[in-house]
Amino acid sequence: MSGTAVEIIRTKGEETETVARAVYEHPLPVRLCHWLNSISLLVLVGSGLQIFRAFPSFGAKIPQKDLLNWPKSFAIGGWLGGALQWHLTFMWIYIATGLIYLGYQLFSGNYRQVLFTPRDIPGVWPMAKHYFFFGPRPAVSEAYNPLQKHAYTTAIGLGALSVLTGLAIWKPVQFSWLAWLMGGFHWARLWHFLVMWAMLAFVLGHLVMVALHGWNNFVSMLTGWKKNPEY
């Protein structure tokens, strides 16, 4: 279970001194799912944008007014057929990994580390003020501060939404009730597109934060252990 802490010691003859502390933050299933779905997401966004290039509009077909000409070089698949192969393959990896992640978090109790709850609401603004407006650094007492919990919980929600909107586009007849909830096939396609952009905004923020918080923090998503945490 995450939360175990150890002291890292060095012996010099008879004496031992503590050179560092370390906390076990991320259990193996969390790490595996994180990296599997980071890669899957990259492929799904890339191939999704190539699919989008086939009809880069949310308006009528006749007359067609393209919304955005996304360059082929920033897409995966090369052509619509290829992009669909990537997309319809990796979506299964993404869904399976997501379900394993959610299942693990729930049944291990580890979800408490990441889930944003009403109790976290007061802590969000002070942390945001600190990051974006040079406010004072709030005290940190756990692996994820309220702003992080908010971001990660939202990201998980966006992941689920991208799957649901995707299902509505992929099967607007067999999942007609789901498509109906979204306003029909045409709208579901737009929501799928918008959810992707929201997810990309999260990923950008996440990468910036990872870059800012140093090597020890980054490594914790590889080995599970964070050396010298702030709490």
Next chain:
Amino acid sequence: MQPEGKKPDAGEPSTGEPKAGEPNSAAPQTANPLLARSETPQPRYDDSKPDETKASEKKPIRTKPLRTKLVPASMTERKFAHVTRRELLKVAPVLALGAFVIPRFQQPLLKKGLAFSDWASGELFRRGHLAPTFADEQVTPFEKFPINGYDVDDPGVIFENWTLTVSGAVQKPGEYRLAHIQALPRMRQNTRHVCVEGWDVIGRFGGARLSDFLNMVGADTSARYLTMACADDYYESLDMATALHPQTLLCYEMYDQPLTREHGAPLRLSIPTKVGYKQAKYLTEIKVTNVLEKVGYWEDQGYSSFYGL
């Protein structure tokens, strides 16, 4: 090494911060941490209700054996390096995804992925579930219904002697004229036409149920597929379940008018439970078969074979 802490008490959220006094606390302690955890199940007794049972009848609530690996409160740098290296190796399976960038494996893997998707689609298809239909006001105007063609300028259809050649596992193979098809009950439906490119329009299609036609020709409906050939050299195939779906039409009308040349005259498929490219135009042959030599014009280039909506 995967340390397992005690599960947090119900109602008390685990903050990840080791509590003082608990064996895995980082604070120096006098108790020997190696004795912190037992590996045998500790019986617990339910004290939440008034004790009405005799002591001899009380059933202990057994927790599952704690599969803990003992985590000492301290470890040397060398041990820590060893532990973290092991943990890193445990994440290595993620690299298996790298197979997708190896040229030799990429196409076979993608083909398998697509095949899995098609299999799942087949499983999700329900013969009784109808595609949504729409009111006349919601239908896209005819001039805004796109014409997608492979060779629309001259699909090579000669109307005067047009027949539909029926063959394969049917009792009455042969040439069928449009009149034969038009003699069957005519259905008209406003349904959504979805193109693989991502656009969609709502059209008005009229024709005979394919299931009625298959009945008429005595088709073996336990066969797996229909294959179609078209005047413009397009070709397609259809799974029998979809062919028998009540909304699948041998379509000879659009917007209450006979099919125009651009839209596939004199006969096309209208299949609201399939993507657009499955709905072949300029039909000339239908065969009932269990064997698929080719799947379809687009499918044989790498597109999905089933593509049910």
